[in-house]
Amino acid sequence: MRIGIQTGYWSRKPPTGIVEALQQGEAAGLDSVWTAEAYGSDAFTPLAWWGSHTSRLRLGTGIAQMAARTPTATAMQAITLDHLSGGRFVLGLGASGPQVVEGWYGQPYRRPLARTREYVDIVRQVIARERPVAYDGEFFTLPIGGDTPGATGLGKSLKPTVHPLRAEIPIVLAAQGPKNVALAAEIADGWMAGFYAPSADAGHREQLAEGFARRAEERSAVEDFEVAAMVPVVVRDDVESAADLVRPHVALYVGGMGAKGANFHKDSLDRLGFAAVTDEVQRLYLDGRPQDAARAVPTELVEEIALVGPAAKVRADLGRWEDTALTTLLAQGDPASVAALLG
Structure with a gap:
């Protein structure tokens, strides 16, 4: 299992x-670095900057929000960054959630699976550069016709002027619900999980198998499919003090990264058997009590989805993830804690 770093969202x-x-991580065997975006910093620019200071690390968007860019614009950025990095780029994509898509990007959040399928189809067309890009879907039409309100009717099919470094750039889909996970296995080169618990591995394998059964023959081999998960890693002298640094992270996702009744992160933890806990955490957070919400996150939940405690314990617990379907563990934490995984 490879170890990467998830740098997460920027704050101020x-x-x-x-x-x-x-x-330092690259010298110690670190595999990759991944960036996030929500409604602050973007996921591509940091990879260009940080990637210019490394030579081997894979550079992944984890994740780029599809609502933020048209499929062709995303493909342009992928082609550009893949060239600049010498073929180290991995395109991680995600649908985000209705609060961000409708509130920040001003787009309807409907049928995200169908929209994702079309989006990936177009990105692959651009990168393959076999012919001018044309698409007639429910969500995307290229080129638009003259009957489109406000259109001139002069649009034409185009292909990128830049020849891609690779005919295929790996695409990883972020997904949490069972249908989304199956879609990633069907159409993508990898799946990025949010809260991944070793105890739920059997269920995840079933969801992946469902998607693999529908996978087109021309797609990359199932054996090469990447399964990545973001795992908080905090090395401290005792478990409780380490868990204390993860609790606010869990509370934020359960309470603040989605609406009541429409929070995919909470749903993931509910499926692990923590519904009663997450209901309370969400209630406290939405009541404007984030610190109380964090305190309501039990250590048992933290240890399900994170690596916490003394370095020896963290390295021993890592074995639970090594026995799962994961191929890449994306560590979230301070550099010293991540270094404990590479030691």
Whole structure:
């Protein structure tokens, strides 16, 4: 199992010390670095900057929001970054949620699976550069016709002027619900999980198998399919103090990263058997009590989805993830904690 770093969302300003941490990690065998975006920093620009200071690390968007860019614009960025990095780029895509898509991007959040399928189809067309891009779907039409309100009717099918470095750039889909996981296995080159617990591995394998059964023959081999998961890693002298640093992270996702009744992160933890806990955490968070919400996250839940405690315990617990379908563990944490996984 490969170890990567998930740098996460920026807060008020860029994180410090990332370049040095990545260079040290690369020397120690780190596989990759992944970036996130919500409604602040974007996922592509940091990879260009940090990637220019490394030579081997894979560079992944984890994830780029599909609502933020048209499929062709995303493909352009992927082609560009793949060239600049010498073929190290991995395109991680995700649908985000209705609060961000409708509130930040001003787009309807409907039928996200169908929209994802069309989006990936177009991105692959652009990168393959076999012919001018043309698409007639429910969500995307290229080129638009003259009967489209406001259109001139002069649009034409185009293909990128830049020749891609690779005819295929790996596409990883972020997914949490069972149908979304199956879709990733069907149409993508990898799946990025949010809260991945080893105890739920059997169910995840079933969802992946469902998608693999529908996979087109021309897609990459199932054996090469990447399964990545973001796992908080906190090395401290005792478990409770380490868990204390993860509790606010869980509370944020359960309470603040989605609406009541429409929170995919909470749903993931509910499927692990923590519905009663997450109901309370969400209630406290939505009541404006984030600190109380964090305190309501039990250590048992933290240890299901994170690696916490003394370094020896963290390395021993890592074995639980090594026995799962994961091929890449994306560590979230301070550089010293991540280094414990590489030691």
